[in-house]
Amino acid sequence: MxxxxxxxxxxxxxxxxxxxxxxxxxxxxxxxxxxxxxxxxxxxxxxxxxxxxxxxxxxxxxxxxxxxxxxxxxxxxxxxxxxxxxxxxxxxxxxxxxxxxxxxxxxxxxxxxxxxxxxxxxxxxxxxxxxxxxxxxxxxxxLGPLAWAGAVVWAVGLFFESVGDQQLASFKNDPARRGTVLDTGLWRYTRHPNYFGDAMVWTGLFLVAADSWPGVLTVLSPALMYWALANRTGKPLTERRMSDRPGYKEYIESTSGFFPLPPRAGRGI
Structure with a gap:
């Protein structure tokens, strides 16, 4: 130590x-x-x-x-x-x-x-x-192996967050899709690729810190981000705002709520 x-x-x-x-x-x-x-x-x-x-x-x-x-x-x-x-x-x-x-x-x-x-x-x-x-x-x-693993997790998170944001921006700028639900690209595997990506970014940064003492003691910091994004200010508020949009109920039933998973009828995580 x-x-x-x-x-x-x-x-x-x-x-x-x-x-x-x-x-x-x-x-x-x-x-x-x-x-x-x-x-x-x-x-x-x-x-x-x-x-x-x-x-x-x-x-x-x-x-x-x-x-x-x-x-x-x-x-x-x-x-x-x-x-x-x-x-x-x-x-x-x-x-x-x-x-x-x-x-x-x-x-x-x-x-x-x-x-x-x-x-x-x-x-x-x-x-x-x-x-x-x-x-x-x-x-x-x-730097040790855990730090480099954290950098990889961070990169995965940045990919989901940045690509998800770009796909959503392109969707909103398409007049032909106005009033519909984005269910393609990363949004086919998770209803919130940007929020999932953000959580992974902070998980990765925590792993970089946890690679050396006393970084492991900061575990509650990424935990707070995950809780806020999945249960408080991110996912719940967005889904409440989208709940009345045609097709959104079906989208919830077929698409994972946070972690990317293959789409499946009846899934609502």
Missing amino acids: TDFPLPSFLTGLGLSIIAVSVLMAVTFAVATAQKRHSVIDVAWGLGFVVVAVITFLASSGAGDGGRRVLVLVLVAAWGLRLAGFIGWRSRGGEEDPRYAEMLADPRGSAAVLALRRVYLPQAGVMLFVSLPIQVAMFSTAP
């Missing part, structure tokens, strides 16, 4: 808290000016890139160089792609129905409500979910 530089890690954690707080403050200002709090979705991916960069710099001379570079590259590739895609997808749009419903309470200050229900929770979740990134940056052991 190698020594973990706890004081340096705590310094990096403090810097990450400051950086995420500044990012959320800037995002809140932009959202208020645009009257559209859904811009925080763009900041979500960027926030993890900020944490990765901050801890990469803070861990110089403390963590293993190979692991630091690997984690920085993986997080930057995922976060910048996601932020760019969401920014492109939502350009010139109106407020996301999720945030409109969340902030519909007429009592009290709308700004305070947004901070309490959107920005502070997202900042907290971002810092917690990013713990594998932060710990991995300061881990001193050289």
